[in-house]
């Protein structure tokens with residue numbers, strides 16, 4: 548894994564946006580895996596800014612989001628559909644039929660998961676997967692203990708993830724307790740991975756990822772087995788990691 552060190556969150560975000568823009572500009576077709584959460588917000592902001600200023604086109608880009616809460620309508624401000632529209636899709640020229648996010652309202656959730664995997668396959672897999680890191684090592688919504696061989700599936704969220712995400716809701720009781728997420732196998736099948744890590748609260752998690760064992764109780768550790776991972780981390784996340 549290649550680790551790029553940045554001064555702060557802004558610098559991490561700018562570098563991540565440039566990393567993605569390089570791929571967007573140099574490919575005739577590109578399938579991006581996208582993440583939500585607090586970490587990539589400024590990355591999307593810089594992509595939107597680039598579009599405003601440089602008009603980098605996304606007509607040839609297809610996107611697959613990692614996850615979505617079960618039970619939230621796309622118009623719900625806490626849904627990842629809403630998040631993606633707000634921060635990215637509405638700001639660039641990506642055609643709406645080229646953006647995929649799991650449907651957390653599907654009548655048959657199992658079928659929805661299978662259909663999502665099929666769609667990814669149809670697009671020849673993901674070229675670049677953007678990832679954030681949960682404080683407990685989760686990636687997407689793959690919580691500690693998730694088997695490494697799973698594709699898109701339904702998960703029960705842990706108390707710690709619900710607590711961590713409660714800041715986006717009015718109170719923790721409104722945080723859905725289930726989600727659909729691409730699995731560890733889906734993530735590992737992507738050709739390249741870009742992991743963003745920012746802030747002191749991610750310090751332990753980054754340390755474990757870099758120096759700990761590969762263990763399903765710390766899902767992100769599996770990334771050590773992928774051959775093309777770049778981590779962009781800021782000083783606060785890196786401190787005490789011996790880097």
Ligand SMILES: N[C@@H]1[C@@H](O)[C@H](O)[C@@H](COP(=O)(O)O)O[C@@H]1O
Pocket residue numbers: 582583584585586587613614678679680681682686687688708712
């Ligand atoms: N499902 C999301 C993940 O995709 C995200 O990467 C992670 C970290 O979130 P944040 O960037 O807000 O710390 O947790 C959330 O629960």
